[in-house]
Amino acid sequence: MKQETGVTHPPEVKLPEDNHPLVPPLYQSVKFEFESLDETLSNLRGERPGFYYTRTSNPTLRQLELTLASMQGRDDCVVSATGVGVISQSLLALTKQGDHVLCFVESYGPTRHMIRRTLARYGVRHTMLSILDKAGIERALAQEPTRLVIFESPTNPTSRIADIEHLTRLARAHGALTLLDNTLAGPHQHGQYDIDLYLHSLTKYANGHGDVMGGAAIGKSELIRQLRAEFSLLGGSMDPHAAWLIQRSLRTYFVRYRAQSQSALQVAQYLAAHPAVEGISYPGLPQHPQHALARAQMSDFGAVLSFEVRDGAEAARHVAEGLKLFAIAASLGSTESLVLPSQLLGARDLSAEQQLASGVAPGSLRLAIGLENSADLLADLQQAMAEL
Numbered sequence: 001m002k003q004e005t006g007v008t009h010p011p012e013v014k015l016p017e018d019n020h021p022l023v024p025p026l027y028q029s030v031k032f033e034f035e036s037l038d039e040t041l042s043n044l045r046g047e048r049p050g051f052y053y054t055r056t057s058n059p060t061l062r063q064l065e066l067t068l069a070s071m072q073g074r075d076d077c078v079v080s081a082t083g084v085g086v087i088s089q090s091l092l093a094l095t096k097q098g099d100h101v102l103c104f105v106e107s108y109g110p111t112r113h114m115i116r117r118t119l120a121r122y123g124v125r126h127t128m129l130s131i132l133d134k135a136g137i138e139r140a141l142a143q144e145p146t147r148l149v150i151f152e153s154p155t156n157p158t159s160r161i162a163d164i165e166h167l168t169r170l171a172r173a174h175g176a177l178t179l180l181d182n183t184l185a186g187p188h189q190h191g192q193y194d195i196d197l198y199l200h201s202l203t204k205y206a207n208g209h210g211d212v213m214g215g216a217a218i219g220k221s222e223l224i225r226q227l228r229a230e231f232s233l234l235g236g237s238m239d240p241h242a243a244w245l246i247q248r249s250l251r252t253y254f255v256r257y258r259a260q261s262q263s264a265l266q267v268a269q270y271l272a273a274h275p276a277v278e279g280i281s282y283p284g285l286p287q288h289p290q291h292a293l294a295r296a297q298m299s300d301f302g303a304v305l306s307f308e309v310r311d312g313a314e315a316a317r318h319v320a321e322g323l324k325l326f327a328i329a330a331s332l333g334s335t336e337s338l339v340l341p342s343q344l345l346g347a348r349d350l351s352a353e354q355q356l357a358s359g360v361a362p363g364s365l366r367l368a369i370g371l372e373n374s375a376d377l378l379a380d381l382q383q384a385m386a387e388l
């Protein structure tokens with residue numbers, strides 16, 4: 001064999017049957033081969049296990065999917081390149097012309113845009129309510145056959161809590177699928193509820209280091225099999241290296257999530273006692289109007305909180321710009337703390353009435369707490385809010 005041929009067909013390193021790496025390996029390969037054409041065809045017909053092409057599946061992606069499914073307490077999972085990718089692909093896969101979708105003003109912006117612009121273009125209708133409007137939810141589901149309900153808990157940025165038991169019971173009774181964007185709670189929470197599909201942005205707590213994007217849909221194997229086929233056609237596959245890095249990050253997930261939750265509670269307690277603060281929303285705080293519901297549903301309350309300063313938008317800007325440890329940047333759940341003032345939280349696609357219902361006020365700020373020492377975060381907030 002000539003040298004050029006040798007480097008394109010390198011020697012294979014095979015581990016003995018009883019010899020395993022402690023860290024799941026990275027299969028950075030687009031293609032996989034079988035020994036024969038018949039075995040390849042049998043794999044493509046779904047008659048034998050194995051991998052063929054990474055857009056459809058890959059052992060490193062599969063490793064991450066199995067880990068996430070097990071964290072969420074479900075059979076199966078399919079990952080994708082981003083959280084938004086998973087939401088959009090799931091909505092496209094599960095709806096058709098004439099369907100009706102129930103969604104909420106407190107939803108993540110791109111989820112609302114996807115429903116209001118893209119799905120609308122394909123003739124999918126929707127009703128948008130506040131997640132707090134229980135009577136409205138009952139009415140909407142009773143009035144109209146509904147294909148699916150998509151919601152979040154806690155909501156972003158105002159940390160409202162969905163009554164998941166109530167929602168899932170009603171949806172089931174009316175034959176609607178439930179899709180819970182569980183990004184803020186994380187894949188270790190809410191598994192006890194009768195949710196059809198959990199959606200996650202892995203960019204947040206799962207990866208947790210602000211350097212990789214990803215998304216996951218988790219549910220029963222039958223539904224995931226259906227989604228996997230559609231996702232493969234829509235083409236937003238995750239790269240194996242991203243999956244490997246997220247798998248690596250999951251080893252510290254619980255330590256990070258709990259440390260960040262603990263710091264967030266300390267920050268929330270500090271802000272609740274601050275004279276310039278009008279309102280504070282953190283589900284772990286006993287003053288939160290839905291604290292009892294949050295306690296019943298969750299074991300850890302997460303790293304996101306929002307509060308309102310008395311003097312409105314300019315005071316919110318002053319605080320955001322005065323903070324030294326908190327970067328004015330999007331995302332959440334990473335090692336570094338972040339702040340978003342109302343100017344960056346505004347939902348421009350909502351009507352004035354819907355904006356009001358969503359709970360974001362001119363003086364609102366959202367904090368995402370990282371892994372810094374909480375005493376430093378409190379000192380930073382104190383100096384940035386000293387002149388309010």
Ligand SMILES: *Cc1c(COP(=O)(O)O)cnc(C)c1O
Pocket residue numbers: 082083084085108152156181183184200201202203204213214215331
């Ligand atoms: C960030 C986020 C998403 C989108 O995830 P990306 O990975 O940024 O595409 C979806 N839902 C919620 C609740 C989020 O916070």
